[in-house]
Amino acid sequence: MELDIMEIKEQLTTLLEGRRYNDVRQMLSDMNVVDIAALLEEMTDEQVPVLYRLLPKEPAAEVFSYMESDTQESLLRSFTDRELAAVLDRLYLDDVVVMLEEMPANVVKRLLRLVSPEDRRSLNQILQYPEESAGSVLTTEFVDLKATMTVAEAFDNIRRTGPDKETIYTRYVTDANRRLEGVITVKELLLARADQQVGELMETHVISAVTTDDQESVARLFVKYDFTALPVVDKENRLVGIITVDDVVDILQQETTEDMEILAAITPTDKSYLKTGVWATFCKRIPWLLLLMVSATFTGWIITSFEKALAASVMLTAFIPMLMDTGGNSGSQASVTITRSLALGDIAFRDTLRVIWKEIRVAVLCGVVLAVANFLKILLIDRLLMGSPVTLLEAAVVCITLVITVLCAKLVGCTLPLLAQKIGFDPAVMAGPFITTIVDAISLLVYFRVATGVLSL
Amino acid sequence: MELDIMEIKEQLTTLLEGRRYNDVRQMLSDMNVVDIAALLEEMTDEQVPVLYRLLPKEPAAEVFSYMESDTQESLLRSFTDRELAAVLDRLYLDDVVVMLEEMPANVVKRLLRLVSPEDRRSLNQILQYPEESAGSVLTTEFVDLKATMTVAEAFDNIRRTGPDKETIYTRYVTDANRRLEGVITVKELLLARADQQVGELMETHVISAVTTDDQESVARLFVKYDFTALPVVDKENRLVGIITVDDVVDILQQETTEDMEILAAITPTDKSYLKTGVWATFCKRIPWLLLLMVSATFTGWIITSFEKALAASVMLTAFIPMLMDTGGNSGSQASVTITRSLALGDIAFRDTLRVIWKEIRVAVLCGVVLAVANFLKILLIDRLLMGSPVTLLEAAVVCITLVITVLCAKLVGCTLPLLAQKIGFDPAVMAGPFITTIVDAISLLVYFRVATGVLSL
Numbered sequence: 001m002e003l004d005i006m007e008i009k010e011q012l013t014t015l016l017e018g019r020r021y022n023d024v025r026q027m028l029s030d031m032n033v034v035d036i037a038a039l040l041e042e043m044t045d046e047q048v049p050v051l052y053r054l055l056p057k058e059p060a061a062e063v064f065s066y067m068e069s070d071t072q073e074s075l076l077r078s079f080t081d082r083e084l085a086a087v088l089d090r091l092y093l094d095d096v097v098v099m100l101e102e103m104p105a106n107v108v109k110r111l112l113r114l115v116s117p118e119d120r121r122s123l124n125q126i127l128q129y130p131e132e133s134a135g136s137v138l139t140t141e142f143v144d145l146k147a148t149m150t151v152a153e154a155f156d157n158i159r160r161t162g163p164d165k166e167t168i169y170t171r172y173v174t175d176a177n178r179r180l181e182g183v184i185t186v187k188e189l190l191l192a193r194a195d196q197q198v199g200e201l202m203e204t205h206v207i208s209a210v211t212t213d214d215q216e217s218v219a220r221l222f223v224k225y226d227f228t229a230l231p232v233v234d235k236e237n238r239l240v241g242i243i244t245v246d247d248v249v250d251i252l253q254q255e256t257t258e259d260m261e262i263l264a265a266i267t268p269t270d271k272s273y274l275k276t277g278v279w280a281t282f283c284k285r286i287p288w289l290l291l292l293m294v295s296a297t298f299t300g301w302i303i304t305s306f307e308k309a310l311a312a313s314v315m316l317t318a319f320i321p322m323l324m325d326t327g328g329n330s331g332s333q334a335s336v337t338i339t340r341s342l343a344l345g346d347i348a349f350r351d352t353l354r355v356i357w358k359e360i361r362v363a364v365l366c367g368v369v370l371a372v373a374n375f376l377k378i379l380l381i382d383r384l385l386m387g388s389p390v391t392l393l394e395a396a397v398v399c400i401t402l403v404i405t406v407l408c409a410k411l412v413g414c415t416l417p418l419l420a421q422k423i424g425f426d427p428a429v430m431a432g433p434f435i436t437t438i439v440d441a442i443s444l445l446v447y448f449r450v451a452t453g454v455l456s457l
Numbered sequence: 458m459e460l461d462i463m464e465i466k467e468q469l470t471t472l473l474e475g476r477r478y479n480d481v482r483q484m485l486s487d488m489n490v491v492d493i494a495a496l497l498e499e500m501t502d503e504q505v506p507v508l509y510r511l512l513p514k515e516p517a518a519e520v521f522s523y524m525e526s527d528t529q530e531s532l533l534r535s536f537t538d539r540e541l542a543a544v545l546d547r548l549y550l551d552d553v554v555v556m557l558e559e560m561p562a563n564v565v566k567r568l569l570r571l572v573s574p575e576d577r578r579s580l581n582q583i584l585q586y587p588e589e590s591a592g593s594v595l596t597t598e599f600v601d602l603k604a605t606m607t608v609a610e611a612f613d614n615i616r617r618t619g620p621d622k623e624t625i626y627t628r629y630v631t632d633a634n635r636r637l638e639g640v641i642t643v644k645e646l647l648l649a650r651a652d653q654q655v656g657e658l659m660e661t662h663v664i665s666a667v668t669t670d671d672q673e674s675v676a677r678l679f680v681k682y683d684f685t686a687l688p689v690v691d692k693e694n695r696l697v698g699i700i701t702v703d704d705v706v707d708i709l710q711q712e713t714t715e716d717m718e719i720l721a722a723i724t725p726t727d728k729s730y731l732k733t734g735v736w737a738t739f740c741k742r743i744p745w746l747l748l749l750m751v752s753a754t755f756t757g758w759i760i761t762s763f764e765k766a767l768a769a770s771v772m773l774t775a776f777i778p779m780l781m782d783t784g785g786n787s788g789s790q791a792s793v794t795i796t797r798s799l800a801l802g803d804i805a806f807r808d809t810l811r812v813i814w815k816e817i818r819v820a821v822l823c824g825v826v827l828a829v830a831n832f833l834k835i836l837l838i839d840r841l842l843m844g845s846p847v848t849l850l851e852a853a854v855v856c857i858t859l860v861i862t863v864l865c866a867k868l869v870g871c872t873l874p875l876l877a878q879k880i881g882f883d884p885a886v887m888a889g890p891f892i893t894t895i896v897d898a899i900s901l902l903v904y905f906r907v908a909t910g911v912l913s914l
Contacts, residue, residue, distance in 0.1 A: 030662060031662070032662060032664060032682065034681055034682045034683075155647070158647060159647055159648060168644050168647070169626050169643070169644075186626070186643060186647075187625050187626075190612070190615060190616055190625070190643075191616060205487060205488075205489065207489060222706065223706050223707070223710060224491055225489065225491050226491075226703035226706075228685060228702065228703075245685065245702055245706070246683035246685075248706070249679065249680050249683075249702070249705070249706065249709065250680070252706070252709060252710070253680060253709070253801065256713045257797055257801070259717075260716075260717065260720070260793055260797050261793065261794070261797070263717070263720070263793070264789045264790050264792075264793035264794070265786050265789070265790055266790050266793070266794065272798065272801070272803040273794060273795070273798040273803050273804055273812075274798075274803065274804060274808065274811065274812075274815075278815055278818045278819055278822070279822075281815070281819045282819050282822040282823060285787075285790050285819065285823060286822070286823055286826055286827075288786070288790075289783060289786055289787060289790075289823055289827055289863075290826070290827065290830055292782060292783065292786050293779060293782075293783050293827055293830070293831065294830075294834070296778055296779035296782045296783065297779065297834070297838075299778035299779065299782075300775040300776060300778060300779055301775075301843075303774055303775040303777070303778070304772075304775045304845065307771050310771060310774060311768070311771055314764050314767060314768055315761075317760055317767060317774055317777075318757040318758075318760040318761045319757060320760070320774075320777060320778070321753055321756035321757060321760070321777070321781060321897055321901070322750060322753035322754065322756065322757055324778060324781065325749060325750075325753045325756075325893060325894065325897065326746060326749065326750050326753065328893070329722050329745070329746055329749050329890060329893075330742075330746060332721045332722070333721050333722060333723050333742050333745075333746075335721075336717055336718065336720070336721035336723070337718070337721070337723065337730060338730070340714055340717050340718070341729065341730040341731075344710065344714070344729070346729040346730050346731065347730055347731060351731065354731065355730075355731075358731075358735055358738070361735045362735055362738045362739050362742065365735070365736075365739040365743070366739060366742060366743055366746060369743055369747070370743075370746055370747065370750055373747055373750070374750065377751070377754070381754075386758075388761070406746075433786060436782060436785070436786075437782065440778055440782065444778070
């Protein structure tokens with residue numbers, strides 16, 4: 001069912017060149033607003049305003065809300081004040097907020113001048129909440145019901161206020177001071193008698209978020225309770241706004257991408273890969289590479305300090321990459337599992353001892369199996385098949401090191417993210433690049449200690 | 458707003474021991490069903506059936522659907538057939554499917570015997586769809602409208618059929634052969650006149666999934682179009698069922714966890730960390746560790762074959778970890794970015810050339826900066842501060858290797874996931890563990906070639 005944007009682009013370009021605007025209008029009217037927005041991204045800066053003006057007013061605003069911010073900006077600049085005011089009037093407030101956050105100051109100023117005074121107050125309020133807080137993603141476009149309304153009155157209220165509101169199916173009930181009292185769904189209203197009161201039908205145990213809550217923890221509430229909307233209150237339990245599930249899906253995707261980028265030693269970004277320039281990509285990657293290169297210096301020093309041992313047994317060097325990689329892999333298995341479990345809320349800091357005890361047992365199992373497999377490999381492949389001069393004692397050193405390294409790697413891998421979370425750091429930073437560097441150093445130290453001891457070098 | 462489950466557990470245990478069942482009932486009635494389900498996980502096998510029977514019927518089934526499958530199973534075994542039939546009757550079909558997939562055969566048989574013949578047909582149909590397909594996550598509990606209905610008739614229909622249906626707000630319109638004709642929301646119905654026809658109000662450009670579509674691509678449709686429900690049709694465009702956004706949120710979380718686990722060289726699992734046993738965790742991790750250990754053997758052979766060069770210049774060994782790590786980090790920066798962008802649908806195989814061209818430029822920038830930084834570090838810290846005997850020529854070898862390694866790593870890192878996707882492999886497998894092994898081998902080969910060339914060893 002996915003459309004071939006490139007094909008449509010060509011057809012539209014031909015139609016536009018032939019000034020066949022009615023055909024263009026017809027083509028666009030058959031498309032979903034999200035697809036139209038994606039299409040506009042592919043058109044030239046001259047074509048976009050022409051196409052946009054050919055859209056009917058209602059979908060036009062929705063299309064606008066799905067466009068990338070640079071296309072929005074260039075389109076905004078081509079608008080007259082009247083056109084701009086019309087678009088702003090039809091956009092949902094939370095989409096306007098997302099847009100304002102991306103625009104340069106002069107555009108923001110022009111936009112704020114053109115919205116209604118009431119919207120301006122709401123926008124200024126939302127823009128003041130900290131980034132990635134519940135307040136920054138809420139919408140104030142909701143209508144609250146009163147407990148004393150009848151079902152029939154509630155429906156009148158919904159019919160009167162519905163068209164402009166993003167979600168109408170979950171309605172919150174507030175008292176005279178706008179304090180949150182209950183929640184009721186349109187489904188419950190539809191199934192009730194017209195003369196019943198909202199107060200007797202509503203659910204009074206309402207789960208809500210506070211404006212200062214982190215957006216990720218809010219998203220986790222949606223995942224846990226299968227909500228489609230969540231009320232956001234201030235410190236006095238007054239209803240400030242609502243968060244809708246479509247925004248939560250975006251938040252979850254964004255937070256996961258962030259976690260993955262951090263795991264891969266990249267500074268997170270909001271922009272998609274192809275929209276990010278070479279220089280911006282370079283800037284997101286180089287600090288980590290530099291930092292990790294410098295921290296790898298320590299492993300270099302460890303090797304230098306065991307120079308004599310290495311010179312006495314060159315075979316030892318051949319196993320360094322294998323030991324480092326196996327340690328790194330063991331460590332990141334543990335650290336990524338723990339980081340993800342923390343993000344999903346499956347474990348918390350209080351589980352630290354259970355986690356450590358489990359990782360110790362898994363590590364011993366893994367270490368022993370790897371050591372045995374490695375010993376057999378050295379015996380059968382390296383010595384018999386390849387005729388390598390590696391001695392049985394050297395093989396024993398490598399295998400003992402494997403067991404200890406895997407154990408240390410798993411322990412470091414599971415405790416660092418938990419500690420990071422505890423002291424308010426992002427566990428992903430710990431789970432990713434740093435584990436490798438730490439485990440490298442540990443595995444080399446263990447290796448050379450065991451080697452000098454067993455082989456008496 | 459989160460509850461302290463452990464505290465409630467203690468209170469409940471005391472109440473149960475004192476047989477104060479009314480107080481228990483009161484406590485439970487104040488709690489959200491999801492929290493009750495989480496609470497039951499913490500209670501003993503004897504307490505669970507007692508508590509469950511104290512719940513009112515309506516929330517009881519919902520609580521059941523949120524329980525972990527092993528708790529569900531032990532609870533099921535304590536049910537009489539009549540109790541079980543009552544629960545099944547109240548569960549949504551898609552939740553029954555999820556449950557059946559986790560249960561042993563004898564339990565499944567008993568369950569299928571107790572559901573209505575109509576539900577049994579639906580269940581058997583859903584269970585036949587391939588795992589992780591759109592068909593396997595849909596629910597058949599929806600009611601379709603007809604285009605000839607008036608708004609008033611549509612509301613009668615919704616009121617009559619609503620209570621048992623998971624979502625009532627998005628309604629699909631079908632023709633006499635159950636072919637999908639349009640979609641209409643309760644919001645649109647509420648805002649229309651009672652005598653208008655559904656056919657004139659409905660949206661006829663319906664985006665739908667086919668039963669055999671992959672669940673991840675279906676989830677991506679929800680993300681892209683901000684749906685709350687999506688119709689699923691068979692090959693003849695007949696409406697088979699619907700997928701709701703709450704399931705999509707779970708699918709997204711599950712698919713992301715899978716990707717992360719694969720990136721960290723772990724066989725993915727559905728179970729949460731603390732629910733997975735030591736042996737199961739070991740089994741998910743050891744195959745990858747073994748495979749990667751064996752593949753690291755190649756790097757060992759590369760080192761062995763340059764034994765002479767290493768013996769001539771022991772300093773060379775000290776830089777091996779740094780070169781391997783920097784190569785690995787550079788590669789995984791590219792591979793994780795590309796893998797995630799593929800998962801989000803930001804890039805596709807047709808973008809390969811654009812991706813490669815971009816990564817080449819980023820790689821050259823990164824490589825040069827790292828080389829310069831490293832040269833300065835060797836000069837100032839290693840030689841001046843630490844009195845290391847490393848020569849300028851050796852430093853040059855390391856820096857030239859850095860530039861080439863970073864370039865190769867980024868190229869391998871960006872092309873492998875794209876190739877994997879093209880030939881139907883999971884890009885995450887390529888992005889994760891394998892990149893490190895491949896880049897290790899490349900960096901060592903480059904290092905020794907450059908070293909033997911420049912230093913004429």
